Amino acid sequence: MAEAVGMRNYKILIYPQENGGWVAEIPAISGCYALMDTRDEALKELESVFILIRDEYAMDGKALPEDKTELVSHA
Numbered sequence: 001m002a003e004a005v006g007m008r009n010y011k012i013l014i015y016p017q018e019n020g021g022w023v024a025e026i027p028a029i030s031g032c033y034a035l036m037d038t039r040d041e042a043l044k045e046l047e048s049v050f051i052l053i054r055d056e057y058a059m060d061g062k063a064l065p066e067d068k069t070e071l072v073s074h075a
Contacts, residue, residue, distance in 0.1 A: 007050050011069045014039060028067040029053055 007026070014024045017035070024042035025033035032053050034045035057064050 005054065005064050007047060010050075010067045011071065012043075012046065014042060026050065026067075027069045028065050 010026045010028055012024060012026055014022060016022055016039075021035055021037050022039045022042040023033060023035055024039075024046040026046070029050070032046070032049055034042045034049055036042040036045050054064060
């Protein structure tokens, strides 16, 4: 049996919003993001959103997109 794809298969971006609150997102999956008051809340909500999207893909018989996100740092 194939192992279920989990969030550990994706890069997660998390950053504060200018007006307060936090954003957590998986750039490789369209619409997979959460906006919450704290960093921890955003990560927890992102997990719930990821599961919903993963289940929708599965019901449609589709695989989740591969993570091709690149992290670039400018020195």
